[in-house]
Amino acid sequence: MLMNTHEARLDALRKELKSRGLDGFVIPISDEHMSEYVGAYAQRLAWLTGFGGSAGSAVVLTDATREPAAAMFTDGRYTIQVREQVDPRLYSYESIPQTSIAQWLAEHAPEGAAIGYDAWLHGSRWTEVADKAIAAKGGKLVAVEGNPIDAVWDDQPAPSPAPALVHGDVFAGRSSEAKRAMVAEWLAEKKLDATVITALDSIAWLLNIRGTDVVHTPVALSYVIAHSDGTADLFIAEEKVTPELRQHLGNAVSILPREGFVSGLECLAGKRVSLDPDNAVAAIFHALNHAGAEIVEARDPVILPKAIKNPVEQQGHRDAQERDGAAVSRFLHWLDKAAPKGGVTELSAAARLLGFREMSADLRDTSFNTISGAGPHAALPHYAVSEESDLELAPNSVYLVDSGGQYPAGTTDITRTVWIGPGEPGAEVKDRFTRVLKGHIALDTAIFPKNTAGSQLDVLARHALWQAGVDYAHGTGHGVGSFLGVHEGPQRISKAGSGQPGTDQVLLPGMILSxxxxxxxxxxxxxxxxxxxxxxxxxxPGSEGDYYGFETLTFVPIERRLVDTSLLTKAEVTWWNAYHAKVRALIAPQLEGAALDWLEAQCAPL
Incomplete structure (x- = not known):
């Protein structure tokens, strides 16, 4: 029997593992910065297995005769997608968190196995747990020299050579010098000599730089060591350094080759150095320990200041939302006319939406892959459309589109659920839509005291659904960056706590959430x-303490045909009308002709 592409790749990997004396290997979706989205060069899991999701891992045992000899690990977001894309003859399907990689290895790896892993792609906590599980069977976890997949991936893309870009103070609102001084003050308070910053969005924020190295997230591949005197070392590929970047960073930031990063870590011998275990890979811990540095585990000092947008960043978000709102409104008008006629598919709709966004010269990228879900696919919260799964938007059905754009002034993320006519929606779908709307309004209008965490507000969004005996299985809100990651911590709104383990990040003025x-x-x-x-x-008036609330940033019509007005209170109707009056005020001046007429109709009072 002839091997298919992914079977041949798996066979090549097993031969490579055997030549290295390894009994297995772990393949995550990750890069050296533990990024949510990774560059093409780091898409090792997709190359090996065909899986195109943004979160997942695989384990491959060298002995192909074992049962199972390989496994794919994904969470509930990708239950269907992994089965569509990954060959069940080659991999068993494992669900996280019900089964972990460590548990699977403890059960299925051979006695005394040497299981390889790339220490530049895994966190230190993961390696500790996995090592204990394998050791229980007399085996060991082995950090490889050079990733074995790279050895068999003949046409592996090189890391992006694109230049790093200056993100001017007109968008950043605060100079890099001021930000580095803030980090230096934090280091002094903690009696630390330096901090190693590995998260690409933290580096981008600290130095006021951006890049095009990772799809959806405007960052440049690099590392930073920030010192207690306010200086910093930037480790970045030489081809990415422009005269503009050198002038922007000034003399207080040393620009060094990216391949010199390990040597830079070795120079911290005898120093007290902070490292964030949630962002730093195991190899960095190994290098610092080997050098004789004293590692102090602490949250990246950039994360919280980055989450609290300054006034310039806040206004930038408002400006970006206005442009983005016009693009999404044009798309919804087009969809309202085109979809009922037939021939519009999930892929063609997503492409048309991108086309409307690209009418703005400020668009730099989408902020994530558009979730374009028709009918049953809309029931998959993180659905990823492909040519194989592409559905037509059927008449008299629901269509869900979740999308966003990256603009120098801000990052957008918006979901709208619409009814594809020409008929009228049924009572059940209107009931459910209206209950979701009630939850959205309850959260939007919430007033809460200082020191309130997002988990304390989550129930507001679910209350109306719970009254009907239904719920949803994802968080209610995530943080959003400023021309950075569309998913940004530490803030979130969810049933579970957020922030560091055992704590729950309180919401602070300046934070942006969904x-x-x-x-x-x-x-x-x-x-x-x-x-x-x-x-x-x-x-x-008369409040006894500090209280906070939310300012709405996104302004695009909400589907009125799916609203059961009998379920809305007078206050909720008032919110709807006020919201759509603001939509009209901000978006109407950007539209004309039939699109403007459509917007006027959508924004009419209930």
Whole structure:
């Protein structure tokens, strides 16, 4: 029997592992910075298995005769996608968190196995857990010299050579010098000599630089060591350094070759150095320990200041949302006319939406792969459309589109659920949509005291759904960056706590979050309404303490045909009308002709 492409790649990997004396190897979706989205060169899991999701891992045992000899690990977001893309003859399907890689290895790896891993792609905590599990069977976890997949991936792309870009103060609102001084003050308070910053968005924020090295996230591949005197070492490929970058960074930032990073770590011998275990890979811990540095585990000092947008960044978000809102409104007008006629598919709709966004010269990228879900696919919260799964938007059905754009002024993320006519939606789908809307309004209008965590507000978004005995299985809100990652911590709104283990990050003025309750009926339809909101101070006459609330940032019409007005309170109707009056005020001046007429109709009072 002839091997297919992924079977041949798996066979080549097993031969490579055997030549290295390894009994297995772990392949995550990751890069040297533990990024959410990774560059093409780091898409090792996709190359090996065909899996195109953004989160997952595989384990391959060298002995192909074992049962199972390889496994794919994904969470509930990718239950269907992994089965569509990964050959069940080659991999068993394992669900996280029900089964972990460590548990699987403890059960299926041979006695005394040497299991390889790339220490530049895994966190130190993962290696500790996996090592214990393998040691229980007399085996060991082995850090490889050079990734074995790279050895058999003949046409592996090189890391992006694109230049790093200066992100001017007109967008950043605060100089890199001021940000580095803030880090230096933090180091002094902790009696630390330096901190190693590995998260690409943290580096971008600290130095006021951006890049095009990773799809959806405007960052440049690099590392930073920030010192207690306010200076910093930037380790970055030489071809990415321009005269503009050198002038921007000035004399206080030393620009060094990226391949010199390990040598830079070795220079920290005898120093007290902070490292964030949630962002730094195991190889960095190994290098610092080998050098004789004293490692102090602590949250990356950039994360919280980055999450609290300054006034310039806040206004930038508003400006970006206006441009993006016009693009999405043009798309929804087009969809309203075109889809009922037939021939519009999930892929063609996503492409048309991108086309409307590209009408803005400011668009730099999408902020994530557009979730374009028709009918039953809308019931998959993180559905990823492909040519194989592409569905037509059928008449008299629900369509869900979750998308966003990257603009120098800000990052957008919006979900709208619409009804594809020409008929009228049924009572059940209107009930569910209206309950999702009620939850969205409840969160949008929330007023809460200082020191409130997102997990304390989550129930507001679910209350109306719970009254009908239904719920949704994802978080209600995530943080959003400023021309950076569309998913940004430490803030979030979820049933579970956020922040560091055992703590729960409180919401602070300047933080931006999504507000996105939903409902999903498997195999039939899905609903989600998402706007971005900004945490702001609220002045309350006679209040006894500091109180906060949300400023809405996203302004695009919400599908009125799916609203059951009998379920709305007077206050909720008032919110709807005020929201759409603001939509009209901001978006109408950017539209004309039939699109403007459509917007006027959508924004009419309920």
């Amino acid at each position: 507000n996105e309750p939903g409902y999903y009926k498997a195999g039939e339809y899905g609903i989600r309404i998402e706007n971005l909101v900004l945490v702001v101070e609220r002045e309350i």
